[in-house]
Amino acid sequence: MWRLAKRLPSFNVRFGSSVGTSAHARPYRWRVTIIFGRGVDRAKVEETVLHELCHFAAPHETTSDGREAHHGDAFNWLLLDVAKRLWGTEFDVGPGVARGGYGPSRWLLKRRRKMLGTTTADDKLAARLL
Numbered sequence: 474m475w476r477l478a479k480r481l482p483s484f485n486v487r488f489g490s491s492v493g494t495s496a497h498a499r500p501y502r503w504r505v506t507i508i509f510g511r512g513v514d515r516a517k518v519e520e521t522v523l524h525e526l527c528h529f530a531a532p533h534e535t536t537s538d539g540r541e542a543h544h545g546d547a548f549n550w551l552l553l554d555v556a557k558r559l560w561g562t563e564f565d566v567g568p569g570v571a572r573g574g575y576g577p578s579r580w581l582l583k584r585r586r587k588m589l590g591t592t593t594a595d596d597k598l599a600a601r602l603l
């Protein structure tokens with residue numbers, strides 16, 4: 474048995490009228506805020522929630538100049554590992570995919586959409602999931 478967080482954080486989830494999703498985890502406050510924009514689909518909801526939950530379990534990382542690295546290699550490896558556990562070996566990746574930044578999140582989203590066969594936006598489905 475494994476966990477992403479010691480306890481479930483509170484989620485503040487809304488749907489906005491603009492395009493794009495804004496999400497922010499605050500592990501020190503056990504809180505996640507997500508605003509899904511127009512055109513969100515099931516894969517985006519799943520990837521976003523998974524991504525934010527990983528912020529509660531990822532080890533603290535810093536950049537070479539000492540700043541906090543929210544999407545460092547350790548975070549991205551954790552995200553990819555959890556996705557594989559949830560969604561299967563289709564999410565098995567080789568070295569290089571988990572480099573820092575948002576690349577792994579974009580890769581997961583694309584792969585999850587392909588797996589679900591959802592290439593078009595589906596706001597109603599996303600709303601049912603929340």
Ligand SMILES: [Zn+2]
Nearest residue numbers: 524528543544
């Ligand atoms: Zn993040």
